Amino acid sequence: MIKLTQNSYKKPIINNHLKLSAVDRFFLIINDLLLLTALLVVLYPIIYIVSSSFSSPTAVSSGRVVLFPVGFSLKGYKAVFEHKLIVSGYTNTIFYTFFGTLVNLVMTILAAYPLSRKNMPGKKIIVVLFSFTMIFSGGLIPSYMLNSNLGLINTRLVLMIPNAISVFNMIIARTFFESDIPEELVEAAQIDGCDHMRFLFKVVLPLSKPILAVLALYYAVGHWNAYFDAFIYLSKKEFFPLQIILREILVLNTIKQTLIVDPVLAAARQGMSDLLKYSLIVVSSVPFIAIYPFVSKYFIKGALVGAIKG
């Protein structure tokens, strides 16, 4: 992974110092066509959704959108922002993502730092205890019973506490602390009378910004997209995160109006409901897709650290 830069620096030399043969040119054309196909296959559905979301309800319901918006309108977005549950779901999700990620980061670091120190007695046992939960768990029902006994059901906490640590992310952080915060640094600080806690806040955290970014992004995406826990544990509508509302509208189709007999009105309703869905898909996915280009290096770094360790 470190060699990436070295290689991309060396590649052009190989590419440029020899002229391409006909075979190579043919191969490269096929190769690039393959990439182009992959690009279009992934891109088309995305463009289709974005274009549909900006089209008119009748264009959507009659399937006239092919590539670009037909009969440009913002009705879908207007409907999204007027939908009370969507707005409250969005607000809730921002809340869960922010505070949930905060809890995740604090807990992950509190676990990862001690386990990264060489002379911590009993470290091995604790690591095994953590790692074991990655391959075995009590399962859905015992967890449900526990959370129910703790009174967490139908509280906001249930989306932030039971999954406060992802052991996988904790191991990523631990690996980083082991390699980037050398034992000598701790010893030097200790000679100067700095204890572990001060050291953690004053030295480790400022030195760990890259890994904190990776973890925060991973946890935040997880919270933003999480659906299962809210689905199992929450029944109060005012606590619902966006994904639950999305399921009701996108999957369960709750806005379908079966009572309308007038076919013209029914078609308009259907068009409006589909338009709302497209706009909703855009609105709910935009945050991470929008920030992704700016933070992609952190994501990729995380994916690699994880892959190497896991």
Place this chain on the structure above:
Amino acid sequence: MDTQKKYMHMYLHNRVKKWSSIRKNIKLSYQLYIIIALPLAWLFIFRYIPMYGVQIAFRNFKANKGILGSDWIGLTNFIKFFNSYNFSRVIRNTLIISIYDLLVGFPFPIILALALNNTRHARFKKTVQMVTYMPHFISMVVMVGMILQFLSPKIGFINQMISMFGGTKKDFLADPKYFSSIYVWSDIWQGCGWATIIYLAALSGISPEMHEAAIIDGANRFQRMLYIDVPGIVPTITILLIMNSGYIMNVGFEKAFLLQNNLNLDASEIISTYTYKMGLASAGADFSYASAIGLFNSVVNVILITIVNFLAKKTSQTSLW
């Protein structure tokens, strides 16, 4: 006499030093324990108490009697599950989806990574990467919402295309025979790009000298890809293939559940959705029975992962533990 005293002094000095260093060590590790106390408490409460609670799989759990007060019934729940009509159905569906996903989905990221590695246009490469990574961030609910829209018999663009080429529109999600394909191909669409990251990293680790030597020997690009790039990532491929096959009984709940409807249930009911339905969704929810199904699945997963980990260790000295 004098030397003896000197040794004595040194000995005492070392003892004191040793003790003080142990004391200091204890004092410092005691701080480490304070730091980790909260995560440890969390681990025991939220991960190990449910493991203790899983014993209700062997009991006839009654909420008013509590876990220990409920009658011990041994393997009754497991036998009930093995003998039920749903046993073979959920196992079969789980295996079909995961093996299909593994066999068909696995080669795509490899091909895409090789192609990305070959292209000479840096900008184009960046664009393809950026775009193909994007679906990874789409939530499962939105992904399923998209699938439903695209496959919709009325307005979905896939059905529009079918009718454009003279075919008849189909309600794909109402037919069990399409379920696994919908599941797997949408997975490929969503995950293929992201999965290239690890292969690209492996490819960038291949020494440029090998390519230079091959060029001098007259190898063309295709040959270089076949004889240098592919062997270079074979270790990565092997380890990922082995590891992934450890998860074939571990198909996630969300996607299957969201894509489910009464008409495709024959192909879409998998272990995790069935456990949920038995334990939390049905009117006569049976905690013990559902726990037994969940425990059966967890144990199978642990066995598979252990075997696979052993194989990975043997073949490539890489392992989870």
